Amino acid sequence: MVEELEPPAGAAADWTISQAWGRYSAAEHAMWDTLFARQSAMLPDRVVPEFMAGLDILRINRPGIPNFEELSDRLMRATGWQVVAVPGLVPDRVFFEHLANRRFVAGRFIRTPDQIDYLQEPDIFHDVFGHVPLLANPVFADYMQAYGQGGLRAADLGAIERLARLYWYTVEFGLIRRPEGLRLYGAGIVSSYGESVFALDDPSPHRLGFDLRRLMRTRYRIDDYQQSYFVIDSFEDLLRQTVETDFAPLYAQLAGQPDFATDAIADTDIIYTQGTQAYARARAPE
Ligand code: PHE
Ligand code: FE
Numbered sequence: 001m002v003e004e005l006e007p008p009a010g011a012a013a014d015w016t017i018s019q020a021w022g023r024y025s026a027a028e029h030a031m032w033d034t035l036f037a038r039q040s041a042m043l044p045d046r047v048v049p050e051f052m053a054g055l056d057i058l059r060i061n062r063p064g065i066p067n068f069e070e071l072s073d074r075l076m077r078a079t080g081w082q083v084v085a086v087p088g089l090v091p092d093r094v095f096f097e098h099l100a101n102r103r104f105v106a107g108r109f110i111r112t113p114d115q116i117d118y119l120q121e122p123d124i125f126h127d128v129f130g131h132v133p134l135l136a137n138p139v140f141a142d143y144m145q146a147y148g149q150g151g152l153r154a155a156d157l158g159a160i161e162r163l164a165r166l167y168w169y170t171v172e173f174g175l176i177r178r179p180e181g182l183r184l185y186g187a188g189i190v191s192s193y194g195e196s197v198f199a200l201d202d203p204s205p206h207r208l209g210f211d212l213r214r215l216m217r218t219r220y221r222i223d224d225y226q227q228s229y230f231v232i233d234s235f236e237d238l239l240r241q242t243v244e245t246d247f248a249p250l251y252a253q254l255a256g257q258p259d260f261a262t263d264a265i266a267d268t269d270i271i272y273t274q275g276t277q278a279y280a281r282a283r284a285p286e
Contacts, residue, residue: 008087015086015091015094016084016085016086017108019069019085021065021068024065028065028110029064031111031116032125033063034116035111035129036058036129039191039193039196042193042197043190043196046196046197047183047185047190048176048184048185049183050134050185051133051184053133053136053137054136057074058128060074068085068106071132072084075135079102079135079136079137080102081104081135081136081141082102083103083104084103084105085106085107086105086106086107087107089121092151092155092160093152096152097148098148099148100145100152101145102144104144105127106131107122107123109124111125117193117194126187129190130188130190131171131187137235139235142239143238143239146243147163147167147171147242150163151163154247154251157247159247159251162250162254165215165219165220166212166242169215169229170210170230170238173188173189173226173229174210175199175229175230175232176232176233176234176235177232177234182207182231184196184200186229194225195226198225199225199229202225202279203273203275203276204225204276204278205228205229205273205279205280206227206229206265206273206274206277207229207272207273207275208228208230208269208270208271209231209269209270209272210230210231210232210233210241211230211269212241212250213254214260214269216250216254217254217258217259218260218262219259220262221262225279225280227262227263228263228264228275231270231272262280263275
């Protein structure tokens with residue numbers, strides 16, 4: 001997230017811009033359709049069923065990139081959330097303020113064909129396909145709002161990095177336990193063709209039980225697939241644990257404790273899979 005406090009020219013004081021939906025090209029709409037078809041075909045047996053239910057919100061009666069106004073109308077009726085466009089990454093407080101008011105900020109650009117499998121900055125496919133379906137779920141929707149409120153608080157307490165780890169290992173890269181087995185729910189996974197397979201099936205990464213304090217001490221990587229995923233028991237449990245815990249004393253307590261590396265296993269961890277880390281090792285620079 002960026003530090004500048006002034007929104008760029010053309011953006012509103014809250015950093016939102018118009019989606020300018022009419023300006024997408026046929027090729028851009030076609031890119032959305034390609035990505036949508038590919039992910040919605042591979043996800044049904046991998047993703048949490050609540051995600052598939054929420055995906056209907058995105059099936060507006062015409063192909064192509066969803067129009068945020070229509071999308072927001074539907075989402076508003078489901079859970080009171082809206083989707084607003086922003087120029088790119090926004091300052092932390094701006095991001096938290098939007099979430100706290102049940103507004104999800106999304107980029108409006110879409111990846112180009114050479115970026116179909118990998119891109120650094122989140123595009124509209126990640127932001128909308130990855131995040132919006134679960135915002136139609138009432139419990140997850142409440143979690144996202146609580147996270148925004150917690151973010152504003154963390155900003156005052158100088159603890160944004162700790163809270164960012166929680167977002168990373170839940171909202172972006174979370175797994176959930178179901179009677180049928182582990183399932184995906186993190187937006188960073190479900191919007192990625194490669195990681196949707198890797199996160200569940202590859203022998204390389206660890207899959208560990210969700211533990212709030214432990215996870216706030218765990219670094220993460222933004223350059224490649226995760227080396228550890230954390231598994232929640234349910235959205236209700238995630239919401240309950242995070243809302244019922246006062247994070248202020250937690251931040252103070254954790255300040256003196258060392259971080260865990262991205263591939264560490266702690267003696268308190270519940271281990272669903274102890275990964276080989278073979279993928280990460282093969283990719284590491286000499
Ligand atoms: N309970 C947290 C706090 O005291 C707020 C929060 C709730 C943060 C849910 C993240 C998710 O700051
Ligand atoms: Fe995201």
